Amino acid sequence: MSHEVTPRDFGCELDDEIFDKFHEECGVFGVFGHPNAAELTYFALVALQHRGQESAGIATVDGVKLYHHKGMGLVSDAIPKDTLPRLSKGHASIGHVRYSTTGVSQLINAQPLVFNFQRGNLALAHNGNLTNALQLHGFLERRGAIFQSTSDTEVMAHLIARAGNQEMEANIREALSIVKGAYAFVILTDDKMFAMRDPNGLRPMVLGKIGDAYCVASESCAFDTIGAELIRDVEPGEMLIISAEGVESTRFSSAGKQSLCTFEYIYFARPDSDIDGYNVHMVRKEFGRQLYREAPVEADVVIGVPDSSISSAIGYAEAAHLPYEIGLIKNRYIGRTFIQPSQELRAQGVKLKLSAVRKIVEGKRVIMIDDSIVRGTTSGRIVSMLRDAGATEVHVLIASPPVTHSCFYGIDTSSRDELIAANKTVPQIREYIGADSLSFLSEEGMMKAFGFDGSGDHGHCNACFTGRYPVEIHEEFTKSHFER
Ligand SMILES: O=P(O)(O)OC[C@H]1O[C@H](OP(=O)(O)OP(=O)(O)O)[C@H](O)[C@@H]1O
């Protein structure tokens, strides 16, 4: 396997923290029966860009042929303008933005994965992680399968191909009865589009309509961008079959214990998206209000770490009757592979991503709200940045509980030994980040933000806070397993 070329190969430092914490987790989109299917997919992927910036791709069908294009980087780089006319021949299209969870970040693993079977064409896009991919990979290889990629997603395609039924639907059902874990799948064949959400509903997916065409997406913000109307969430264990006849809802599994990822609300999803009936911004605001109830602090001003903590900071400030201010500015052009200043320059004060607004924090007791602490590097840096800008006190409040466990369901997380809360108590973390005080939202408080009574997880996955994994995991299965 070739080595992935990074700026480090040219002697430059990469922002290691970017590689070692919770990150976005792929976005999928599909539309069937629209004359501008490929273009709509392109713009929907731009709206879903926050979910993955490593690679992107689009596949379309015109009933006979399948066209596709995949590339590395942001949608605008991965899918150049001149590829769209070729893709635009199709009336149905699916697309994907990737943040790798299994398999290296290279073109071979970019999605949609595209296959030509005896029974026709098939393109497959996946958000999530298959927790039994390791076993299935070995099983399939022993029976002659030759894998083209190193991602977990490809096992699904091999299972579909092996099933051997006349109807693609039956093949997909058979494959779904074998895979385990977290998934929102969109599959495009010559005459149908299939959309499935795992039986626990770990990963989100919504159904919408644009004109007479139906579409599906990881998040509803994609619909707002292309002018589609949100119809509803796809249900856990549901298979939608979209064709010239319209949309048919079927089940491939009875719903398991519903376990929607709470981190979607905390950090991943865009605030304008609605997931399972809750608007992300409103939920984050309620996290902030709840945080105030649990941890009221005397201070002069409340600030949020942009962008994902702004809603919670507004909620906290509202509940505390304190001014909410923009105390930190984020440079929005710093991307994932951005070359970072060397340690020496960092020590001299070169900081690229965030800057404090001196006029806001100078001489003030500041409450700084962030959505989560993973390794603890971000909070520590911001606390000292705020002190350097003249803050007299810095109180750190986190709008989620301490992250003590890794995720195995489609989020690329640190291993447990890198999670600060798995290794230090809250007072120790406070000391480590240099804050005057530190509090986290409780699991109960987090669930109250959804209107629940506070005890239990209420149909959410909170495993990274509690270690209660809703679907069996295999801790030995690491991201680079199929490369080794
Ligand atoms: O404890 P740490 O390991 O430092 O990670 C915690 C930080 O990571 C995320 O932000 P991130 O900087 O990834 O990007 P964002 O700009 O999307 O919030 C999250 O919003 C926290 O701010």
Ligand SMILES: NC(=O)CC[C@H](N)C(=O)O
């Ligand atoms: N983040 C994701 O949802 C990734 C999908 C798939 N597991 C991959 O690594 O390609």
Ligand code: SF4
């Ligand atoms: S472990 Fe955490 S990040 Fe992973 S699905 Fe569950 S809540 Fe989401």
Ligand SMILES: [Mg+2]
């Ligand atoms: Mg952040």
